[in-house]
Amino acid sequence: MSAPGTTKLLEVRDLAVAFETRGGMIHAVNGVSYALETGETLGIVGESGSGKSVHVLAMLGLIPKPPGRIARGEVVFQGRDLLALPDKALRKVRGGEIGFVFQDPMSSLNPAMTVAAQIVEPLRIHLGLAGAAARRRARELLDLVRIPDAGSRLDQYPHEFSGGQRQRVMIAIAIACKPKLLIADEATTALDVTIQAEIIALVRELKREIGMAIIWITHDLGVVAGIADTVQVMYAGRILERGPVDDIFSDPRSAYTLGLLRSLPDLGVRDVRRLRLQPIEGTPPDMRLPPAGDPFAPRNRYATPRCFLEAPPLSQAPGAAPGHLVAAWYDLPGQLARERPTP
Amino acid sequence: MTEPAAPYPLLSVRNLSKHYPLRSWWGGTASVFKAVHDVSFDIRPNETLGLVGESGSGKSTVGRAVTMLNPPTSGHVVFQGADLARLTAREMRGMRRHIQMVFQDPYSALNPRMSAGAYVLEPLLLHAADRSRAELREEVAGLFERVGLDPRFAGRYPHQFSGGQRQRICIARAIALKPRFIVADEPIAALDVSIQAQVVNLLQDLQDELGLSYLFISHDLRMVRYLCHRVAVLWRGGIVELADSETLYRDPRHPYTRRLLAAVPVPDPAAERRRISTIGLAEPAPQGAGHVLTEVAPGHWVAQNADG
Structure with missing residues (x-):
């Protein structure tokens, strides 16, 4: 390439x-x-x-x-x-x-x-x-x-x-x-x-x-994984995340990207049927009345009050690879770390 | 998820064929198109077979033949001991409540002028007409809740x-008569990725709760592996391989199955780049495979070539 x-x-x-x-x-x-x-x-x-x-x-x-x-x-x-x-x-x-x-x-x-x-x-x-x-x-x-x-x-x-x-x-x-x-x-x-x-x-x-x-x-995330240098994730007429392909898959910063990745069956594990798929609950917004804030907020369990009020700008994700941008008020890696049970 | 308990099949399909005569321009039969030829498989109680x-x-064609929506040209479809092709129209009507279908495009399956509630109620009226209106209304509300819809939406129309x-809604109607068996023909193909997982989880929950069996017809090989206990691979109207899904995906034996599985994109950049760099351009399709299945390992059937 x-x-x-x-x-x-x-x-x-x-x-x-x-x-x-x-x-x-x-x-x-x-x-x-x-x-x-x-x-x-x-x-x-x-x-x-x-x-x-x-x-x-x-x-x-x-x-x-x-x-x-x-x-x-x-x-x-x-x-x-x-x-x-x-x-x-x-x-x-x-x-x-x-x-x-x-x-x-x-x-x-x-x-x-x-x-x-x-x-x-x-x-x-x-x-x-x-x-x-x-x-x-x-x-x-x-x-x-x-x-x-x-x-x-x-x-x-x-x-x-x-x-x-x-x-x-x-x-x-x-x-x-x-x-x-x-x-x-x-x-x-x-x-x-x-x-x-x-x-x-x-x-x-x-x-x-x-x-x-x-x-x-x-x-199809599988198709994108193989063909793209850069991936851009769109939702409700906006870009929610954008970055180098490997970073988007290994270190997603938008809850929507994470939701898309998690809603696919993970075929790497044996006996995949035991795991339940994790769908994104809810449905996309009605585009006649686009939400004032982050359009994904109503479906996002990590949303903060600010997400509902004000649309976040697309900007460099803190601690991520250069050029890895996200539009989010919430801190996804921090939230995920908090969810993980401490040993 | 429990493995199917009973070893005997709920549905047995034997030597099913569906042929269409191709007419020449003056009306005689010029030749026969074999859409499906000599297909046999079983579906056990509480099992999902992927096709x-x-x-x-x-x-x-197989899905429509086993439900008798489009009966086979020859062969047997034995459901709970009854050969469906030999039933009278009246007997078949009684049988229909146990065998339902869910299609790819819910919008064209729904009647645009019928409210969602009326659509789910319709089969209940045909098969349980002796029940009171209040009972039926409650039943419909229960079905709405069962498939994750707000019963207050029963008065809405499909476009809403x-x-x-x-x-x-289509699934609620399909389970209204408490069927034993549902043929789901590409039920998630028209849905967005995030919604597909919702519907797949629903199908699994319903199977556990109602003891349903599914014939899950799909081109989504990732979801098939996830959802199905066993998988049959169909190629040019015949089954070329049938095995439990772990075995089929880990150890595909037929060249067509291998080719099909090798083509599935993987949502992992490094793995996917490796995969596509090994795919040849315009690789020829496997040639001359017969459709006679041989059991190469317990429960793993593969069509063998004439030359082995």
Whole structure:
């Protein structure tokens, strides 16, 4: 794996996104700020309603407006604020310097166009390639994503490919113009576990070959563990924790991260059935009325009175690895130490 | 968690097949698609049998065949001594109260125009119509409490509940008639991680309290290992391996089982990076495995190749 560079490729500053609905305003993203370095892989973890998908759609100008609205913020990609770009300029970035792959390849691909035509499209728009040169490149891309017998499959339609192969085609389209950034939103969630393993191995190799940065959005902590350099945990439209992948798993500082890790069965122990799963009780907040304080406080047994009143800022966790940030008023390691029975 | 006490099965599935004729364009039967072929297994009282496999392996087809929602083409499903395929419609109606199903998507299983309380009450009205309204109301309230829902929510409609709460409503309905056996087809797949654990704990508690048996159909191999006493691995419509879950996960014998288990991501960065660095790209699927099971160790069945 290439070591993450030191230059900022992407900087998200105080991004907030809301949706106007009949039932009221839904505050989907509430002030999200983070930076991504060249060649870095950022894993974003969160459950439905966390804002993890909405914030990247907003970044790419892909949320329908109305009902969607970017309430505030900047998304600076290679020195330009994507949110301030006119549609036409944003289209040049999207699919060119930023490639993206979504969960369901069948609804992302056009069923009435051959695979070749769909791979050639970004090559024509962004690189000005046409004719035999574009076709040759499309074939190379199918080879690159390991579709066997690529030459004869170029003129086939999406329904002639299996689910895993369709997602490979989506990846081929996403990386067609050698993007600086690949955004994958639950890209392997709909796939079988063996296919998922192949896609992840493929993306890791492509990253080495192309040197792109990756934002990998998923609810699966196992997937994030293997692919990410940095992990960012989102909940109720905010970042609750962010840090180097090993530190997030070994030294979580947010009670929500800890809850997610503990709700998975620990398969390291023999006779795992004897242990009871420790779910996070309760349900996420109603985003029409986002809580004033820490949004996780009502489900957090370690919450302090302040957690209910005032939202904690995302800042360096005391005593944790540099760059390990947490948004919490409570001290999780201290609380856990107090819980442990003294010998 | 106690091991199943009784050695005799509650449910015996023998040589179950579900075939679909594929018609050619002028109407004749061109060929037969074997969705499930020659599947046999037992489920003991108070036991959870996991059924794992990838999409298209026939998992859900097996689940629907053993509950007679979609009866098998051939084979036997013997429940408490009765062969379900041979029962009359009337006898089957009586049997249904003992066999229930829980599905993946609680929202589409629920009726959007029926309140949660009415939905849970419905099976009680069909099977226990002689009871008074007050008794039934109390029973529904008890079921709500049993699955961790506030009985005051009985008047609410499906859209007013979260995904996890909806699945609890479906489970309340499934246990309303005190069944012996529940087929749970991907019951947690549509739920968020933190909610999955709540529902899995509920399923376990209900098993302990009501002595239920489950056929737990899932692609979540981590949760299957946690929840199931024994696990059957389905591949291309046939069982390729069946063992108690500790054995299956520690010592998988069939190449497909090995491939499947090797693909499960581990929520531990160091271990996970090690794991994916050893996974080959586009590794070919195992070839030519027959579906004849041989007992390689007590209780551990593996499909053998023709060439051994």
